[in-house]
Amino acid sequence: MRILVLGQGKTGKLVATIAAERGHGVHVLDAKENAHASALTPPFVAGFDVVIDFTAPEAVVQNMRACLATGAKMVVGTTGWYDKLPDMRALAERKQAGLLYGTNFSIGVQVMFQLAAKMGESLKNAGYKFSIEETHHVTKLDAPSGTAITLATVVETASGYQRVPIESKREGDAPGTHVLVAQSEADKLTLTHESFSRRGFAEGAVRAAEWLSSRTGCYDFQHIYTQI
Structure with a gap:
């Protein structure tokens, strides 16, 4: 398979390495080469089976518009653009393209979401207050993280809790820690x-690309991760 990786940050570089380890041909574009999605012409995009985006919120929507308009298959690990999700879903469906997005491509995090939903459902009438703390490296652009926002949404949906507060920390080169706390007057569950x-993020994204390569439509990684 030929994979185009957009973004040469730490995760993007690792995605390219793992894709090559898994036997795929890989081409990487950094931000300077692809300003305003200028490199993503239809003939260029057509040379790849799947595009994987780990760029930045200000770049990803332009990248998606350019790629999906050609009917391409695209895995998006960038967060901070979900207000445009209805538009991107409609574009993918209209062009018979493939779009697979997720706030986190780690299998462990996906299991955490499931457990968090169970916590929320089981404790919703038991007097517990929920909170989230997330820690990432100092160069992470968004705060709170997309993963923390998803985690809060999962708990709020399952428990009926109006708003789960999130505390964000940025320290050194920390790859990512998320802590969900449910506390009552009697005890605390963490x-x-x-x-x-x-x-884990990079490998999940490459496996997601392999899964998407034979499909069209719009998918949330939360709903398909057990299939990759």
Whole structure:
């Protein structure tokens, strides 16, 4: 398979490495080469089976418009653009393209979402207050993280809790830690996911690209991760 990776940040570079390890041909574009999606012409995009985007919120929507308009398959790990999701879903469906997005491509984090939903449902009438703390590296652009926002949404939906507060910390080169706390007057329950490296995110994104390569439509990684 030929994979185009957009973004040469730490995760993007690792995505390219893992894709090559899994036997795929890889081409990487950094921000300077692809300003305002200028490199993503239809003939260029047609040379790849799947595009994987790990860029930035200000770049990703232009990248999606350019790629999906050609009917391309696209995996998006960038966050901070979900207000445009209805438009991107409609574009993918109209052009018979493939779009797979997610706030986190780690399998462990996906399991955490499931457990968080169970916590929210089980504790919703038991007097517990929920809170989230997330820690990432100092160069992470968004705060709170997309993963933390998803985690809060999962708990709010399951528990009916109006708003789960999120505390964001940016420290050193931390790849990512998310902690969900449910506390009552009697006790405290804590659910933690700690990443030791970015490899889990990158490998999940490449496996997601392999899954998407034979499909069209719009998918949330939360709903398909058990199939990759």
